[in-house]
Amino acid sequence: MGELHPEVARLYLEALERLRGADVAIEMVQPPQALETSFTPNGLLMGGEGWRIWKDRILAHAEVMDPWIVRRFEAGRDVSDARLAQAHAERAAGQSEFHAWLSQYDGLLSPTCPIPAPPLDTIDETTSPLSRLTRAANYLDLPGISVPCGLTDEGLPVGLQILGRPQDESSVVALGVAFERVSGWNGRSPDLSGFEA
Numbered sequence: 001m002g003e004l005h006p007e008v009a010r011l012y013l014e015a016l017e018r019l020r021g022a023d024v025a026i027e028m029v030q031p032p033q034a035l036e037t038s039f040t041p042n043g044l045l046m047g048g049e050g051w052r053i054w055k056d057r058i059l060a061h062a063e064v065m066d067p068w069i070v071r072r073f074e075a076g077r078d079v080s081d082a083r084l085a086q087a088h089a090e091r092a093a094g095q096s097e098f099h100a101w102l103s104q105y106d107g108l109l110s111p112t113c114p115i116p117a118p119p120l121d122t123i124d125e126t127t128s129p130l131s132r133l134t135r136a137a138n139y140l141d142l143p144g145i146s147v148p149c150g151l152t153d154e155g156l157p158v159g160l161q162i163l164g165r166p167q168d169e170s171s172v173v174a175l176g177v178a179f180e181r182v183s184g185w186n187g188r189s190p191d192l193s194g195f196e197a
């Protein structure tokens with residue numbers, strides 16, 4: 001999973017222990033590819049396809065569109081058709097390998113985000129670690145869910161990501177329900193005082 005903030009790592013391990021306590025078999029495993037390796041190729045596909053689909057709209061209306069979306073799609077301007085086809089072939093091969101590996105498990109658990117929530121004005125979506133672990137679900141075509149698994153010492157929420165086998169949403173939801181039953185977080189929310197309008 002790469003580097004995790006210490007509090008995120010602690011809450012993730014505590015979540016695994018709670019599931020073990022509920023008689024869910026938990027194994028620490030190494031997937032054939034780390035989840036974060038999906039970030040760059042997924043970005044290339046989003047940019048390359050997004051530019052082809054939305055180019056005319058971006059050229060005509062970029063000033064009223066979300067600047068991060070515009071930048072993400074403009075990055076696809078220089079992706080050739082050959083490179084896009086190669087990226088799709090690499091994705092298909094990676095999916096095949098990952099799906100075969102995951103077939104022996106009911107799901108794959110990870111933190112949803114490797115760091116506590118940063119202030120919005122500090123986020124750079126082109127390099128952001130926020131989706132470092134979640135983009136794998138899109139890239140690998142896996143169902144996924146995030147459930148709350150605790151709060152940092154500063155009261156920021158941390159999530160547990162549950163990914164399942166292709167087209168096996170029921171196992172993902174079942175694992176989410178199992179965790180919510182033992183988590184102690186079901187129905188709780190962080191203290192949002194100070195954020196009132």
